[in-house]
Amino acid sequence: MSELEIDLNRIKSDSTLSDVQKIKMFCDLMDDRNVEPIILRLSGYVKQKPMKIDYLLTFTPSRIILFKKNFIRKLTDPGFVAGLGPYLYYILSKKIEYSDIKKKDAFVLKDNSDLNEASINYKNITKFVFYPDVKTLVSNMLGTAIKENVLIINTDNEKYEFILPTGKNGDYNKTLYWLKMCLPIKISKK
Numbered sequence: 001m002s003e004l005e006i007d008l009n010r011i012k013s014d015s016t017l018s019d020v021q022k023i024k025m026f027c028d029l030m031d032d033r034n035v036e037p038i039i040l041r042l043s044g045y046v047k048q049k050p051m052k053i054d055y056l057l058t059f060t061p062s063r064i065i066l067f068k069k070n071f072i073r074k075l076t077d078p079g080f081v082a083g084l085g086p087y088l089y090y091i092l093s094k095k096i097e098y099s100d101i102k103k104k105d106a107f108v109l110k111d112n113s114d115l116n117e118a119s120i121n122y123k124n125i126t127k128f129v130f131y132p133d134v135k136t137l138v139s140n141m142l143g144t145a146i147k148e149n150v151l152i153i154n155t156d157n158e159k160y161e162f163i164l165p166t167g168k169n170g171d172y173n174k175t176l177y178w179l180k181m182c183l184p185i186k187i188s189k190k
Contacts, residue, residue, distance in 0.1 A: 039085050041058050044163055066118045128187050149175060
């Protein structure tokens, strides 16, 4: 058993701690190891003419990493269903086992960077808005409701607006719960 696994088991098994305290201890533990744990991972897109650009939004304790998906990733991406990072999910869930965790999907190195990647530090965010949206698609004279969530991030310099499909990320209330639980910023509803 690795030292990390022992520490994670200790946090998980401490019944005197609330979920928020477990998350805080987990983030401190990973910070001591100089890695950023993936707290939440969501799949979204930005509408730009003539097409949309798909993104993978990875939330860590200090920043949001925006990664443009390549063509293969777009086709094979199953979604994340409220996107819990595997280590955090392991600590908070009684169902998942440590052996189920894929290490490469559990954390990012602090000094890692990629050309298809941008990041937004939480301290640079001036407004963080998350709300549900329902659009109607009309085809063959029948209307179909499409449920999506909208995430708007304002910084001093830019505004990012993402559409988060509920089929890939889970419903609004579930995603909002994890955003509030894990992120060190205030979340507005429009």
